Amino acid sequence: MLQIQDLSVAYGRRPIIHQLSAGPLMPGRVVSLLGPNGSGKSTLLKAMAGLLKASHGQVMLDGQDLTRLTFERRAQHVVYLPQSLPAAVHLRVFESVMVAARASDLDPQAQAVDPQRILEVLGRLGIEHLAMHYLDQLSGGQKQLVGLAQALIRKPRLLLLDEPLSALDLNYQCHVMDLLTQETRDHGLTTLIVLHDLNIALQRSDEALLIRAGELAGHGRPDEVITAESLAQVYEVSARVETCSRGLAHILIDGLCAPAS
Amino acid sequence: MESSLTPAAPALVHYRHMLRRRWLLVGALMAVILLSILADFMLGPAGLGWAELSHALFHPAQADPTTRVIVWDIRLPYALMAVAVGLALGLAGAEMQTILNNPLASPFTLGISSAAAFGASLAIVLGLSLPGVPQSWSIAANAFVFALVSALLLDAVARWGSMSTAGLVLFGIALVFSFNAAVSLVQFVASAEALQGLVFWTMGSLARSSWPKVGIMLLAFAILLPLSLRDTWKLTALRLGEDRAASFGIDVPRLRLTALVRISLLAALAVSFVGTIGFIGLIAPHIARRLFGEDHRFYLPGSALVGGTILSLASIASKNIVPGIIIPVGIVTSLVGVPFFLAVVLRRQMR
Numbered sequence: 001m002l003q004i005q006d007l008s009v010a011y012g013r014r015p016i017i018h019q020l021s022a023g024p025l026m027p028g029r030v031v032s033l034l035g036p037n038g039s040g041k042s043t044l045l046k047a048m049a050g051l052l053k054a055s056h057g058q059v060m061l062d063g064q065d066l067t068r069l070t071f072e073r074r075a076q077h078v079v080y081l082p083q084s085l086p087a088a089v090h091l092r093v094f095e096s097v098m099v100a101a102r103a104s105d106l107d108p109q110a111q112a113v114d115p116q117r118i119l120e121v122l123g124r125l126g127i128e129h130l131a132m133h134y135l136d137q138l139s140g141g142q143k144q145l146v147g148l149a150q151a152l153i154r155k156p157r158l159l160l161l162d163e164p165l166s167a168l169d170l171n172y173q174c175h176v177m178d179l180l181t182q183e184t185r186d187h188g189l190t191t192l193i194v195l196h197d198l199n200i201a202l203q204r205s206d207e208a209l210l211i212r213a214g215e216l217a218g219h220g221r222p223d224e225v226i227t228a229e230s231l232a233q234v235y236e237v238s239a240r241v242e243t244c245s246r247g248l249a250h251i252l253i254d255g256l257c258a259p260a261s
Numbered sequence: 262m263e264s265s266l267t268p269a270a271p272a273l274v275h276y277r278h279m280l281r282r283r284w285l286l287v288g289a290l291m292a293v294i295l296l297s298i299l300a301d302f303m304l305g306p307a308g309l310g311w312a313e314l315s316h317a318l319f320h321p322a323q324a325d326p327t328t329r330v331i332v333w334d335i336r337l338p339y340a341l342m343a344v345a346v347g348l349a350l351g352l353a354g355a356e357m358q359t360i361l362n363n364p365l366a367s368p369f370t371l372g373i374s375s376a377a378a379f380g381a382s383l384a385i386v387l388g389l390s391l392p393g394v395p396q397s398w399s400i401a402a403n404a405f406v407f408a409l410v411s412a413l414l415l416d417a418v419a420r421w422g423s424m425s426t427a428g429l430v431l432f433g434i435a436l437v438f439s440f441n442a443a444v445s446l447v448q449f450v451a452s453a454e455a456l457q458g459l460v461f462w463t464m465g466s467l468a469r470s471s472w473p474k475v476g477i478m479l480l481a482f483a484i485l486l487p488l489s490l491r492d493t494w495k496l497t498a499l500r501l502g503e504d505r506a507a508s509f510g511i512d513v514p515r516l517r518l519t520a521l522v523r524i525s526l527l528a529a530l531a532v533s534f535v536g537t538i539g540f541i542g543l544i545a546p547h548i549a550r551r552l553f554g555e556d557h558r559f560y561l562p563g564s565a566l567v568g569g570t571i572l573s574l575a576s577i578a579s580k581n582i583v584p585g586i587i588i589p590v591g592i593v594t595s596l597v598g599v600p601f602f603l604a605v606v607l608r609r610q611m612r
Contacts, residue, residue, distance in 0.1 A: 119272055
């Protein structure tokens with residue numbers, strides 16, 4: 001169970017996240033993190049992973065305050081995945097996943113990571129056949145799956161993904177979301193994922209967190225959080241949530257809100 | 262082994278094959294270095310025959326005194342210095358390209374060697390040295406201090422300026438120009454006697470090699486390589502991106518700082534013993550990356566070995582291009598290095 005309490009994060013003197021509290025977020029659920037550009041989504045994820053230092057507040061994971069753990073200890077519970085892998089890396093997929101498992105020297109069992117386990121994780125993601133390919137030969141979608149394998153091999157309890165779908169075509173968007181949901185359910189992960197596509201958030205996530213200017217603007221079931229009112233308030237767009245065939249909710253954006261007169 | 266029972270085996274078999282091939286490559290590079298040292302003896306002015314050479318090497322007490330002096334006091338330290346400096350620069354270049362995430366990085370191209378040269382020239386010409394440093398170490402100590410300062414400067418610019426690859430290279434070239442101008446200034450005020458030594462040394466030459474210098478260079482490499490190897494997984498992870506590496510629990514700033522200290526030590530020692538020999542630290546990592554990939558367990562020692570091979574071969578070339586004259590080896594490496602540098606730049610432009 002994840003609970004964010006009174007979290008504040010600043011870049012220098014500029015506050016980005018201001019006393020944000022959210023939760024509880026339950027394991028086994030995919031939570032989408034929504035909000036306009038610059039609202040602090042990435043900052044929130046990085047602060048939870050320890051890449052940025054929180055000036056105030058706690059991130060409680062199963063009763064343990066992550067912000068009080070050392071960098072290395074925290075990395076045993078949390079994995080943060082940035083948007084994409086860098087372009088020209090002459091490493092094989094298999095090696096790049098092995099590196100993820102062996103990167104920190106705290107975990108004694110990581111020192112002898114079983115190659116079989118790497119293949120098993122690759123197999124779960126359906127990319128076992130790419131094991132001996134070089135990263136710089138892969139497509140964007142394949143790279144994203146390899147990135148996911150690097151996260152999963154570390155067996156995190158909290159998985160934080162920063163816009164994992166943004167560079168992917170439709171097929172891979174579905175594929176990655178399917179796999180994320182599957183892994184989250186199977187391994188009881190708490191998965192927090194920054195999404196820009198509100199329809200994907202609406203249809204594919206179990207919960208949604210909406211933030212605006214570093215503060216929580218909504219938390220709950222996606223269809224409760226993503227409404228015409230909240231979109232007008234947070235994104236300043238006028239939108240309709242329509243029910244399509246098969247009862248699926250769908251968002252239609254009509255344009256910018258008329259300026260308040 | 263349970264792994265042989267599962268259908269997943271092909272990838273693992275492939276992986277083990279690859280590891281074996283890499284070890285073979287490491288062995289092959291070592292063999293090439295040995296052969297190149299031998300060739301160094303046998304080619305060039307006053308080349309020795311195999312019989313004469315092996316006799317002088319393995320039974321020095323019974324050998325002809327002149328041959329013994331040539332082999333043990335002149336040729337051997339010279340040949341070994343080429344290898345030792347090549348190993349050091351190859352390792353330093355590989356670590357630098359990873360730390361700065363820049364394929365054009367090397368101690369020479371980004372000004373660390375020039376900074377070390379300036380520090381050393383202060384000691385040679387003006388006799389300036391740090392307080393508490395014994396006279397015999399003042400050149401190396403000065404070189405190290407200036408190398409480290411310039412390395413930290415590069416790192417700061419790369420990180421806080423969030424500078425592009427090209428931007429960082431331009432900044433490095435600005436460092437090269439600045440320190441070269443500073444060295445020229447020191448030359449300008451130098452006495453004729455000191456000047457002669459200095460000019461020879463700014464070209465990069467193995468001619469002043471001696472056993473103590475070879476010993477120190479190899480010792481430094483032998484101490485620093487294991488320290489680099491202790492960080493291999495972290496350095497490889499850094500190739501996956503800084504944030505990703507940090508999220509795997511790696512203290513990236515500390516990793517960078519320790520690597521920069523190692524790079525500065527290697528570059529400074531190399532510069533203070535043989536002057537600025539360029540492009541080894543640039544070329545070796547590229548060749549090592551092609552041969553070994555970027556698994557730093559192999560990439561780092563591989564780049565060192567490639568560096569040793571290149572400089573050893575360059576040293577042979579320097580004795581044989583113009584009959585009867587030994588060209589400073591730095592000139593040879595630049596002749597090879599400049600086209601290579603341009604090729605790397607152009608290939609990046611194409612992408």
